[in-house]
Amino acid sequence: MDGAPRPKGRLAIIAGGGALPHHVAEAARQHGEDPFIIALAGEAGDAWSDYERRTLGIGNFREISATFREKRIDRVVLSGGVRRRPEWRDIRPTLRTLSRVPAVLRTLLSGGDDAVLKMAIELIEASGARVIGVQEILPDLLAEVGPLGSVLPGAADEADMRAATAAANALGALDVGQGAVAVGGRVVALEGPEGTDSMLARVAELRRQGRISPRRRGVLVKLCKPQQDLRADLPSIGPSTVKGAVAAGLAGIAVEAGRALVLERGETMAAAEQAGIFITGLDRGSPAGKEEVKP
Template sequence: MAKQVAEHRHASDGQRIGLIAGNGRFPIIFADNAKRLGYSVSAVAHEGETDPELARHVDHIHWIKIGQFGKLIEALKGDGVQRAVMLGGIKKTHIFSTVRPDFRALALAAKLIHLKDDDILRRVAEEIEQEGIQICESTFGLEGILVEEGTLTRREPSKKEWEDIRYGWDVGKQIGALDIGQCVVVKDRVIVAVEAVEGTDGAIRRGGELAHGGAVVVKRCKPQQDLRFDLPAVGPRTIEVMESVKASVLALEAGRGILLDRDDTIAKANRAGIAIIGMT
C-alpha cells in the first residue's frame, strides 16, 4: 500500500485538482486524501453551505454564493485547474431562499428542460467541461472509503430486519428512478419516510419518530446515477440521528456508497447497537 501511494504521489507531483465543495465532511476528507497523494487542491466553496474548516485543508480556496456560476469557472481557470470533482450537497431548501444567480447561471437555467437534480448537475458539468476542465467521478482518489459488501458492524440484522431491508431496497430503486431521493425508512414492510428536500438526516428523523423505534434505513444510488456527483454518503452524524430515534439498521450500496470517517462511524454504530450492511 505504501509503495502504491508513493507511486501515485510521484505520478501526481505538481498536479492540481479542483474541488467544487458543498456541505458536509466529504470535501474535507477528499482534500486530505488528495494532498496525501501529492495533489495541490484548489477549492471553490459555497457560502452558507461549505464548512469553513475546509480552508485549512486545501492550498487555495475561493468563496462564492450559490448561483455564482461564472465566478466558479473563473476561479478554477484562474488556478490552472484541468480536472475537478464535485463533492458535498447543497440543501434544496437553500436553493429556494438564498440563490442569487449570475448571468451565466441564468443562461444555463434557460437550457434546462426539467429542473431535476441530475439534469442540473449534468448540465453544470457539461458547461464546466466546455471550459477545458474535466469533471472526475466522485470516487476519484477515495479508495478505502467505499462501502464493501457484507455486515460492517458487530451486530447482524435480524430476519425481520432483513425483510425490511429487501423491501426498502426495491422501493429505493423506484423512488430513485423518479429522481425523488436516495433514502427510504422502513418499519414492518411499511415505508414510513422517503427522502425529499429535507435530506437524509431529516428523512431518518421523521421516519424514525413515526416508527417509534426499530426503523430500517436504506440508502442507495439512483438507477440513472451519474458517478461524477451525489453518491450516497453517510457518516457519524447519520448514526447519531439514527440513535436519537432508535433506528436499528443502515443498509448502503456496496461499491457505490461512501462511508465518511469510517472508524468513528462504525464505532458509534456498535455502541448504539445499530447494524450497518453493504448491499449489492
C-alpha cells in the same frame, strides 16, 4: 516528448454545504493531493482557512473557468449540498458555455436534482476541467459488499431491506431522493430535499408519537438513483447517520456497495458497534436486480 504522460494538474473541490467536502479535502490531502477549494457562496461553510480557496457563486462559470486556468486545475470533484438553485441573474457564462444558457435555464426551472447536476458537469467540463467522482481518487471511502462490522442483519432486517430498497429505487427514479426507511416490512419514511438526518429525525418522532411499533426496529437503505451520474452526489453515511438511526430505533443501515461513501469510517463503525446496529453493503448488480437485497 510524444507519448510521454502529461503532468498531472491540480485537483479542485467545488464545495457546497455540510461536512462531506471537508472529509473529501482531508482525505485528498492524505492521498498526496493539494486540493484547491471553490467554496460556493451561500452554501459552503467558512472553515476553509487551512486550504487555498476562492468563494464564487454557483452559476459564475466565467470566474470558475478563469480559476481553472490560473490554478492549473485539470480535475474537479463536486461535493456537498446545495440548498438554493441559482436564478437566471446568477448565471455568468463563458463564451464556450453561452449557447447552453437556454438549456440551463430550462433545467433550473423544471429539472430534478439529477438533471441539474448533469448540466453542471457539462458546463464545468466545457470550462476546461474534467469532473471526476470522489471514488476515483478516494476509493477507500466506498462501502464493500456485505456486513462492514461484527453486527449482522437478521431475517426481519432482510425483509425490511427488501422493502426499503424497492422504495428507494422508485424514489430515485423520480429524481427525488436516495433513502428510505422500512419497519416491519412497511415503508415508513422517504428521503426528500431535507436529507437523511432530517428523515431519521422524522422517524424518531413517529416512534415517540406511537405511530411506529416499538417492538419492530427497521432499516435505513440508501442507494444511488437509477439514472444517477456517479461523478456527483453519491449516497453517504457517517457518524451523524448512525446517531440518527439509533435515535430512530433502527436495527441497521444498508448502503449500495461500490456506489456509496462511508465517511469517517473508524468513528462511524465504532459508533455502530457500540450501539449494536449493523452497517452492510448491498450488491445491486446481482441477478435479482433492483427488487432483491443480498447483504
